[in-house]
Amino acid sequence: MGQLTREQIKINKVKTSKIDSIDFNNLAFGQVFSDHMLTCDYIDGKWQLPQIEPFAPISLMPSAKIFHYGQSIFEGMKAYKDSNNDIFLFRPLDNVKRLNISAKRLAIPEIPEDYFMEGLKALLNIEKDWIPTKEGSSLYIRPFTFATGEGFHASPADNYKFIIACAPSGSYFAGKVKVLIEEKYSRSANGGVGFAKAGGNYAGQFYPTQLAKDKGYQQVIWTDDTTHEYIEEAGAMNVFVRINDTLLTSPVSDRILDGVTRKSILELAKAEGIKTEVRKIKVSELVEAAKNGSLKEIFGAGTAAVISPISGFGFRDQDFDLPEIKDTFGEKLKNKIVAIQTNKTEDPFGWRIKV
Incomplete structure (x- = not known):
């Protein structure tokens, strides 16, 4: 498997952004979601190329193993924007490593580091206007993987989906x-x-x-x-x-x-x-x-x-x-x-x- 390049990521943008309807001065934590998400499917024993698509519902069969045996892992990250509108991440490789430690423990295929990082960077470049600049705010990033393979047999799934979704957010807790x-x-x-x-x-x-x-x-x-x-x-x-x-x-x-x-x-x-x-x-x-x-x-x-x-x-x-x-x-x-x-x-x- 060669190193993934940004150009290999298929991008399907929304026709109309909902960003103008969002009050960035009054953001709850994790309640508002940006226009797009990164998705990547594990099929036939390998991760397919990631793609960026509109944030939208996911269709799954009732027999998908996530519902029955709980193969689901996630990470929590943030993106920040400085006064020059440059975008920064904080120790993202630690998140990739930990996600794959979680994946191994739950018998989920590990996501390649380049798929995670190049996919996330491509997503953030599209969603850069969603990164709040108000003090105490940030773009919360939720990478997660779950079983999409079907069956009622108690065994690991054969198919999985990896998603990165984003939520412009204010402070998590108010006060002590x-x-x-x-x-x-x-x-x-x-x-x-x-x-x-x-x-x-x-x-x-x-x-x-x-x-x-x-x-x-x-x-x-x-x-x-x-x-x-x-x-x-x-x-x-x-x-x-x-x-x-x-x-x-x-x-x-x-x-x-x-x-x-x-x-x-x-x-x-x-x-x-x-x-x-x-x-x-x-x-x-x-x-x-x-x-x-x-x-x-x-x-x-x-x-x-x-x-x-x-x-x-x-x-x-x-x-x-x-x-x-x-x-x-x-x-x-x-x-x-x-x-x-x-x-x-x-x-x-x-x-x-x-x-």
């Missing part, structure tokens, strides 16, 4: 969130698919999260599946804890996603002289730190929100509020990451890629 430490339900287990961005991982989170919302919390902090003694993730994000002046986060594992934002925070914190530790964090340690005043911050980290500060947590019918402090690690690191993403500062790490 309060979380409940979960002791009954588990997000994932050893040997499972917690490290993959599989759709089923998120489906399984919704019910426990709703129970937490019924109690007045916005999200759940997940604990390990065996003992529930260690915190692992916050909602759909990696979680960071600051005790005194040390920033802590859990090590990645079968159960914990290797987040792109997580890795960036660790590298950036080290460069900023912030002490970091990647180790298991006991719930009892978190509670004790909250009681003695050494717990300064908790925040979630992920592509959608970048960093989402947590104002307090609940555990066994007791609530713990975090102190209001200035110059938080979370705010400092978020500002620096966003500045790199939006080409407002130098990028010494080589994370930013111009489209």
Whole structure:
């Protein structure tokens, strides 16, 4: 298979764009979609050439295996536009790599890196006017792959579809969130698919999260599946804890996603002289730190929100509020990451890629 070129990508543009009907000053997250999407089908044992077509419904047979056996994976990315109208991506090759790690775990054919990257760049060049420039906004990018092959037999599908769709979006969360430490339900287990961005991982989170919302919390902090003694993730994000002046986060594992934002925070914190530790964090340690005043911050980290500060947590019918402090690690690191993403500062790490 030769390297895919931009010229090989068939493009079918919409007759009339809907962009003029969109209020870019009031964008919710992931609710408005751009004119086009990239599609690519896996048929006869190989990926066909990608094409760009109007964003539109997909026709599938009721026997398509995605509906029955859940072979579905995705990624989350963003595109940014600077004051010169240049377009930038943030660590996109990490997303390609992780999508293929997820694909391998779910017995889905891996997408070639050039199909992903050249297809995405071609799509962004067509959708460049959909990239918002308002502070805090971006073009959210959702690459995903799912089984289209048919049959009720419990086995991997023979056909698949890869799509990249885009949604101009505002901020993911508004303000701080309060979380409940979960002791009954588990997000994932050893040997499972917690490290993959599989759709089923998120489906399984919704019910426990709703129970937490019924109690007045916005999200759940997940604990390990065996003992529930260690915190692992916050909602759909990696979680960071600051005790005194040390920033802590859990090590990645079968159960914990290797987040792109997580890795960036660790590298950036080290460069900023912030002490970091990647180790298991006991719930009892978190509670004790909250009681003695050494717990300064908790925040979630992920592509959608970048960093989402947590104002307090609940555990066994007791609530713990975090102190209001200035110059938080979370705010400092978020500002620096966003500045790199939006080409407002130098990028010494080589994370930013111009489209």
